Amino acid sequence: MEPIQLWRIDLNPPEPRQTELERWLCPEERARADRFIPPEIRRRFTCARGSLREVLAWSLGCRPHDLRFAYGEQGKPVLADQPELRFNLSHSGERALVGVSWQRELGVDLEHLRAGVDFRGLTARFFSEPERRALSEVPEPLFPREFLRVWTRKEAYLKARGTGLALPLADFAVPLGELPSPRELTWTRDRPEEAARWPIQEVPCEEGYVGALCAEGPEWHAEPVLPRFWAGPGVAVEMPNGCQDPWLRTP
Numbered sequence: 001m002e003p004i005q006l007w008r009i010d011l012n013p014p015e016p017r018q019t020e021l022e023r024w025l026c027p028e029e030r031a032r033a034d035r036f037i038p039p040e041i042r043r044r045f046t047c048a049r050g051s052l053r054e055v056l057a058w059s060l061g062c063r064p065h066d067l068r069f070a071y072g073e074q075g076k077p078v079l080a081d082q083p084e085l086r087f088n089l090s091h092s093g094e095r096a097l098v099g100v101s102w103q104r105e106l107g108v109d110l111e112h113l114r115a116g117v118d119f120r121g122l123t124a125r126f127f128s129e130p131e132r133r134a135l136s137e138v139p140e141p142l143f144p145r146e147f148l149r150v151w152t153r154k155e156a157y158l159k160a161r162g163t164g165l166a167l168p169l170a171d172f173a174v175p176l177g178e179l180p181s182p183r184e185l186t187w188t189r190d191r192p193e194e195a196a197r198w199p200i201q202e203v204p205c206e207e208g209y210v211g212a213l214c215a216e217g218p219e220w221h222a223e224p225v226l227p228r229f230w231a232g233p234g235v236a237v238e239m240p241n242g243c244q245d246p247w248l249r250t251p
């Protein structure tokens with residue numbers, strides 16, 4: 001079974017690379033980019049979409065601007081002409097994470113750890129009872145990271161299922177703590193079969209970021225992909241805007 005590929009992307013590459021990534025966008029994506037007023041938000045969207053197109057083109061052996069996206073009811077993008085290639089994207093701060101699989105539906109989430117957020121208030125407001133109970137035992141200095149672990153895992157699950165917030169956040173619980181390999185949901189309100197169907201694992205990230213992957217089970221494993229960029233159909237070369245960190249360098 002092929003591993004799920006995890007691509008990490010720098011959303012602030014040098015200027016020439018930004019221009020190159022923007023070239024891959026279709027007119028609708030350019031129009032969407034132009035609606036973002038702050039220039040850094042425009043840049044991040046453009047680089048994320050351009051990089052997503054490169055990653056998918058590399059998997060399919062085609063050209064990034066030839067890809068056509070279609071959107072599910074809640075906005076989840078799929079490839080209009082190759083729906084069997086599953087993928088999902090998340091961006092936060094200056095980084096993006098893309099998961100790709102030929103075999104199974106998946107969702108990813110990435111969050112940048114920020115100061116000044118009322119993590120305890122968000123816990124009380126959004127999380128399920130088992131999650132609130134487990135988090136109440138986490139000491140203060142560890143709380144923000146543990147909160148983000150829960151948040152990204154919940155979000156990855158919602159994104160794998162493509163439901164967005166149509167699925168109530170308090171109706172299921174994810175495991176806390178380190179999660180180097182896939183684990184089931186720990187609780188669901190009324191659909192116990194869902195727990196084993198959508199295992200979740202942590203995605204190792206550089207300092208300041210927390211990531212999660214959820215994919216349809218039962219058995220899968222995920223691997224980071226070395227940074228590459230599209231250099232022609234089926235050709236990939238070392239990626240100038242891939243995040244350079246030890247995790248990515250480990251084969």
Ligand SMILES: CC(C)(COP(=O)(O)OP(=O)(O)OC[C@H]1O[C@@H](n2cnc3c(N)ncnc32)[C@H](O)[C@@H]1OP(=O)(O)O)[C@@H](O)C(=O)NCCC(=O)NCCS
Pocket residue numbers: 045048049074075076077088089090091092107108109110126150151154155158159160161162163164165169
């Ligand atoms: C898309 C959604 C599911 C996640 O949004 P987000 O966390 O703000 O953003 P991310 O960067 O992780 O993901 C955005 C990407 O997911 C993809 N996406 C959009 N809708 C999606 C859906 N329904 N399912 C899966 N993926 C989706 C797109 O590629 C999108 O990228 P784009 O904005 O460049 O087009 C959002 O609609 C949502 O419902 N967010 C819930 C927010 C929340 O309160 N979470 C609480 C978690 S405890």
